[in-house]
Amino acid sequence: MDPADEEVGARYSLRQRLYLHLEPTAWPRTGLSPANLVIAVLIVFAALLAILETEETLRADAPRFFQYAEFLILLLFSTEYMARLYAAGEDPRYRGVLGRLRYMRTWWAIVDLLAILPSLVTMGGQNTFLLRLLKLLRLLRLSRLGRFSRAWSAIAQAVQLRSFELLLSFGAAGMLLILSSACLYLVEGGEQPEAFGSIPRALWWSVATLTTVGYGDVTPVTALGRILAGITALAGIGLIALPTGVLASAFSDALRRQAAHDRSGQREE
Structure with missing residues (x-):
């Protein structure tokens, strides 16, 4: 018999077995445990249900x-949340009452709780704006899938390591947004006060232009305004590509380190 099978099939206490099956890092085999696999499928189903429920005809056919x-x-x-809270005691950091409270303040425990609260609040409520907002928060359940993937943690670490470069690129994009909005306000404000009568109004045009979306609902009409718009569009191509390149490099580095870690672990086995 595979040693991993013997380990999983050993006679553990209830808390040990729950921890083994619910904590992804404790599972001795590759992939997800059967319990976490079922939970992952349930998370996707719950998110799909929240999406379909927004269609009024479906609600009318199957209220x-x-x-x-x-x-x-x-x-x-x-039930899963309570089981995870109980099983967390297997980790020395979360034993006892204070340890459980410490566990409840961890990121994934908060995400688990946020997956439950909107349903408790909206149960049986009327279809108001606030209720619709709370129901949409149920889509946050999809973020719970992140706990089952080591790649997500590696990518988050890579983004954190590149945070300085990302802040610089976003800061440069913000400065260009304000500068282009101010220039168009100066040049086009008199001709189109509704669209460019203030810097905040012109900011909408700058966002659409710098992101290369170009809705076309607001466009400059003066010659100088069009020249400035062209310069802004060309500058936007480079500024949008800058954080994209930083993120792509960070993701590539993270996945490469994860693959190297997996290979080293296989050699040790």
């Missing part, structure tokens, strides 16, 4: 289905 399905998801996620 009870969404209520019962959401109640079942709430029950399963609440």
